[in-house]
Amino acid sequence: MNIKKNYPKITVVTPNYNQGAYIEETIRSVLNQNYPNLEYIIMDGGSTDNSIEIIRKYEKKLYYWESEKDFGMYDAINKGFSRSSGEIMCWINSDDVLWEGSLFYVAEVFKSKMKIQWLQGYPSVIDENGKLVSQRDPVYSKYHFYLFRYIRNFSFIQQESTFWSRRLWEKAGSSLNLDLSLAADFELWMRFFEIEKLYCTKQQLGAFRIREGQKSSDQETYLKQAKLAVDHHIKTKNFWERFIIKFFKLFSLKKFNEPEYL
Secondary structure, three states: OHHHHOOOOEEEEEEEOOOOOOHHHHHHHHHOOOOOOEEEEEEEOOOOOOHHHHHHHOHHHOOEEEEOOOOOHHHHHHHHHHOOOOOEEEEOOOOOEEOOOHHHHHHHHHHHOOOOOEEEOOOEEEOOOOOEEEEOOOOOOHHHHHOOOHHHHOOOOOHHHEEEEHHHHHHOOOOOOOOOOOOHHHHHHHHHHOOOOOEEOOOOOEEEEOOOOOHHHOHHHHHHHHHHHHHHHHHOOOHHHHHHHHHHHHHOOOOOOOOOEO
16 A cells, blocks of 8 residues: 555556457556556446456456446446546557556656646557557647648547546546547547647557457548537637637648657
8 A cells, every 4th residue: 555655546447349359468558567556447338259258357456347238438438437536547448558667657757747637658559469560750739630630641649648637637527528439539639628738758658559340440430520529629719719720721830839748
């Protein structure tokens, strides 16, 4: 218990449905870090493959898990976070992974730099075998989204590498928008931008796994939902904020300030 007091509690939620081929690697990427104040929650949507068997192998190390029908991934994540109490929060899908040492790194950043309320690691992608296949510079500016620059190369804030404080989560409404079946993470970032600045690090924190048959491959639907989120948030801006957005559009500024790396 004394060791735990030296580390902020980190909540990690994993939603799962029939990802038996990958979920064990996801679980191990979280638990094998041996972070001493971890609150790991797995919300299974009633899997019919071998997912439950795998989860039960690790249940003694989990804070909570359940398997019951839900209304999709974001509903499962909302339910998981509703049971949580961590000072720092994130979710990692059951086919993605956290990089080794990421939890200790994030804990140190949030503990030593109180101004940081959300943090994005260096975006990275792995293949079906877990091999690193690509990395890119992080997307960090809200204007990248307000000006729809993400459409050019499908560049977004990488959810697998993003951590935030409970204080920010609560200020932003403590819930993902279930009306968006694919882009609820995108809409959450829009709310976060209204409250706090996004900081970046060149440290690898999490990786997105690219594979056949994943929902995120439906780029058309994702872009439509992202546009709905952007349009909604622009409408809430005051006159001067809308003026700045129009100024960026008018002069076609290609680059914003550099991301503030740690």
